[in-house]
Amino acid sequence: MPNVAGMFYPAEPELLVRTLDExxxxxxxxxxxxxxxVIAPHAGYVYSGxxxxxxxxxxxxxxGRIERVVVLAPSHRVAFRGIAASTAEAFRTPLGDIPVDSEAIEAATRLPGYPATRLPGYPATRLPGVGYLDEAFEGEHALEVQLPFLQRVLGDFRLLPFIVGDANPETVANLLDTxxxxxxxxxxxxxxxxxxxDYATARSLDERTTARIEALDLHIGHxxxxxxxxxxxxxxxxxxxGLHAETLDLRNSGDTAGPRDRVVGYGAYVFH
Structure with a gap:
C-alpha cells in the first residue's frame, strides 16, 4: 500500500489526476x-509539486517509449550502508500498480551461484554495496511521490526502485551504469x-548547488x-x-505554499 497517499498527495484517484494535470x-x-x-523534488505536492x-x-x-524507470531516492527513515532494492513485485499508488522489474534488479546485483543479497552484512555481489532491504522502503516518501507523476506522463512502464543510504558516488554510478x-x-x-x-539564504545556497549540478561538480553535500x-x-x-545538465525550475516553499522565514529548496533538472 502507498505510504503517504492522502498526506503528501491526494489519495482519491480523480482528485490526484486533476492535481497532476493542473x-x-x-x-x-x-x-x-x-x-x-531527471532530478525532481519530493515534498508534498502543495510545496514541491x-x-x-x-x-x-x-x-x-x-x-509510450519508456519501458523501464530507475528511481533512486535518499533514505529518510532507516540508516544503512549501501543501496537498497525491494523484493516487492509491484508498487501501488492511487493510480494503480506499477510492476517492478525484479529480473533486471537481480541480474544487475547478484553473482551467479550467490543467494539474493541483503543489506547490511552482504556477501560479495556483482555490485558491492547493493542489496535487498525492504525496511528502507517502509514509510519512505521520497521515492513514492515521484510515481504518480511518472504514471500520468509515461503510462505503463516497469519500475526499478532503490533507496540510497550511506553510499559513495562510485557505488551509485556503478549501479546506474549497469x-x-x-x-x-x-x-x-x-x-x-x-x-x-530564510528565503534569501536558501536562494543563495540553492543557486550555488544548481551551478554545481550544471557543471557536473560532485561537491554537493547533505x-x-x-x-x-x-x-x-x-x-x-x-x-x-557525455550528458549535459539543464535547469528547468528553481524555487522553494516560500514561492509555492509557505512562509519565507524557514523554507525548503526545490529544483528540477534534466540530463541529455
Whole structure:
C-alpha cells in the first residue's frame, strides 16, 4: 500500500489526476533532445509539486517509449550502508500498480551461484554495496511521490526502485551504469535542496548547488541537498556518458505554499 497517499498527495484517484494535470499544464517546458535522466523534488505536492512538474513535463515526448524507470531516492527513515532494492513485485499508488522489474534488479546485483543479497552484512555481489532491504522502503516518501507523476506522463512502464543510504558516488554510478540501457530506460533522482533557511539564504545556497549540478561538480553535500548521494552518483555517470545538465525550475516553499522565514529548496533538472 502507498505510504503517504492522502498526506503528501491526494489519495482519491480523480482528485490526484486533476492535481497532476493542473501542475503539468502550468509547466510550459520543451527540452531537446528528450532527457535520459531527471532530478525532481519530493515534498508534498502543495510545496514541491509545481517544481517537480517542470521535470516531468519534459518527459511528455517519451510517453509510450519508456519501458523501464530507475528511481533512486535518499533514505529518510532507516540508516544503512549501501543501496537498497525491494523484493516487492509491484508498487501501488492511487493510480494503480506499477510492476517492478525484479529480473533486471537481480541480474544487475547478484553473482551467479550467490543467494539474493541483503543489506547490511552482504556477501560479495556483482555490485558491492547493493542489496535487498525492504525496511528502507517502509514509510519512505521520497521515492513514492515521484510515481504518480511518472504514471500520468509515461503510462505503463516497469519500475526499478532503490533507496540510497550511506553510499559513495562510485557505488551509485556503478549501479546506474549497469542499468543504463538505451532509449527505453529513464533515470529519476529524487531530492530536495537546502532545508529550513530564510528565503534569501536558501536562494543563495540553492543557486550555488544548481551551478554545481550544471557543471557536473560532485561537491554537493547533505546540507545542500538531502539526495546528495544519488545526485553525486548521477553526476559521475553523466560525465562518463557525455550528458549535459539543464535547469528547468528553481524555487522553494516560500514561492509555492509557505512562509519565507524557514523554507525548503526545490529544483528540477534534466540530463541529455
Amino acid at each position: 501542475m503539468l499544464g502550468r509547466a510550459r517546458v520543451h527540452v531537446e533532445p528528450p532527457p535520459k535522466a 509545481p517544481v517537480a512538474a517542470s521535470a516531468y513535463a519534459a518527459l511528455r515526448p517519451l510517453a 542499468l543504463w540501457g538505451g532509449d527505453e530506460t529513464l533515470i529519476v533522482i529524487s531530492s530536495d535542496l537546502s532545508h529550513y533557511h 546540507d545542500d541537498a538531502c539526495g546528495s548521494r544519488p545526485i553525486r552518483g548521477l553526476l559521475l555517470a553523466a560525465r562518463k556518458h
